[in-house]
Amino acid sequence: MVRSLFISIRGRCAPYTGGKMSDIKQAYHDSQLYRIRHSASHIMAEAVLEKFPDAKFAIGPAIDDGFYYDFDLPRSLTTEDLAEIEKRMRGLIQSHEDFKRTEIGPEDAKAIFRDQPFKLELIEGLEHGGMDDDGNPTDEPVPMSIYSSGGFTDLCAGPHVANSKEINPQAIKLLNVAGAYWRGDEKRPMLQRIYGTAFESKADLDEYLWKLEEAKKRDHRKLGKELDLFSSNDEVGAGLILWHPNGAMIRHQVERYWEDQHLAHGYDFVFTPHIGKSSLWETSGHLKTYKENMYAPIEIDGQEYYLKPMNCPFHIHIFKSGLKSYRDLPIRLAEKGTVYRYERSGVMHGLLRVRGFTQDDAHHFCREDQMSAEVDFVLDFSLKMLQAFGFKDIQAYLSTMPEKRVGEEQRWHDAEAALEDTLKRMQVPYEVDAGGGAFYGPKIDLKVKDALGREWQLSTIQFDFNLPERFDLSYIGEDGQPHRPYMVHRALLGSMERFFGVLIEHYGGAFPVWLAPVQAVMIPIAERHNEFAHQVAQELKDAGLRVQVNDSSDRMNAKIRDAQNQKIPYMLVIGDREMEAGAVALRHRSGESLPAMPVAEFIELAKTEIAEHI
RNA sequence: GCCGGCGUAGCUCAAUGGUAGAGCAACCGCCUUGUAAGUGGUAGGUUAUGGGUUCGAUUCCCAUCGUCGGCUCCA
Structure with missing residues (x-):
């Protein structure tokens, strides 16, 4: 799908990034292509300024697949405007403008940009310090620079091309216009963002545009209709999926394989209800931390019941239902559990983001001495499961202890070590997202690359130090005393809906024989x-x-x-x-x-x- | 939720301030066929829903719902 091709690297304009980048991002950032795109973004801004002299400029970085610039404009842009701006950009490029860099102090900067409120805000931010990749402020103040090209001057650290003749006018293209909040904050003004892309050669641009076309052909929403796989319906409601016989047959085959594999790997199946009393969700903490994603309660006999957004509390009660001995562990409870979560109306997307979905969920309960083996097991199992569906290129992301958290620090460190050791042992390429864990535990997310090289997040393997405490879970150890078990939450395919959507796009609708609804x-x-x-x-x-x-x-x-x-x-x-x-x-x-x-x-x-x- | 676009037959799309058309699909025939569309006919629409402007709205305006591109948030 097109969206994933536009995943932005999170760097803003370079001066604000004081943090570290991965090697790949750094290499891109240092490349000529990056300069071309970043410069194309300035050229676009220049063209916009000519058309709208009162335009207010926000930011305009290069991103993974191109560039964008955010503007506050007197009116909404149309596709005709885009064509016109693109044409003007070619003209500006061909006038061979120099990109001149000048270092300046804050006062000069404020004078230059006195009519540009967004720039003034950036300047004030820079006076106090830069910002790392995630937009968190860093302490050191950063030198400020401006770049001028033609009739446009921007607050920017570059890098840029020396002259616009380095940009191939035939290898640029404006793609679409969209709304974007200033600084990504929904409480701040909504700006207009123009997305565009640029390459070194026309051939590279054409290849990229071809890839976009190819992605459109594989769009699971289009194929879902053409192959009669699934639909949704006004009257049923947004984000609620109807699986047609063809889609349901594929799902059935996926589930059959999933069930066979889980039974062969020491899981026990459980089934749990779709609603639970409010006290359950109070104990679990969902009503405190997750309520905005939950649907309004249903009143039954004077008691409030909530539709489940997660399966964990039910599985936990199954664990709790009898005294557990250390000999019983590990316990692995699995369920294709259907959950409902409120998603804001603008975020639904085909099968990939819906309001009702079925997770291939499981919860592992184990002893401390089993933790390492259990993590080994679950990661190995995840990889096998994904590989069975033709996903060979898998990348892991390890998210570690955040500032705000529950659970003893020692448990966090033990769990993180177990996760990282396993990744190393299995030689899965991974990146560490330091401090990116959920408040209740560290996690590994697995992303797969599909046939077009696009990344999708499917599996997640998460420790949970919160729920065992809240529900006071214990098992009786060798010493006859109660001990708190470790709990791991995992979903391998993620959800049946999202997985199916990814599967459709991965295979382009040409499912392998074992999955094909009609063989x-x-x-x-x-x-x-x-x-x-x-x-x-x-x-x-x-x-x-x-x-x-x-x-x-x-x-x-x-x-x-x-x-x-x-x-x-x-x-x-x-x-x-x-x-x-x-x-x-x-x-x-x-x-x-x-x-x-x-x-x-x-x-x-x-x-x-x-x-x-x- | 926010910004912008869109909503016409099952699907893909035309058209217009004077109550809608094509191709494919469907249905009924004819043809009886060797590796990506044989052929004739028939039927199919309160132009998403609700309000408003107008002599008249499918077209213009407003709201709702859905959807698309993003933002924000996520399996």
């Missing part, structure tokens, strides 16, 4: 072949395959086209020759076709591909 379609050439086609179909069904017969009066070509559009893996063409030989001619959706083969041989071939998840 093979029989294509009789003429009406006299229909009966035999149905016979073969029955044989295939008996062998456990999902098969359809296209016995419509369409011509064979139309039947093939239809099957191709539905991305059905196997097309089995049946004519006189096949009927004679008791065979099927196989055409794969890739376009490859094989000469007629006996039905039994096809079944073997299909079964092999299914078993190997091809």
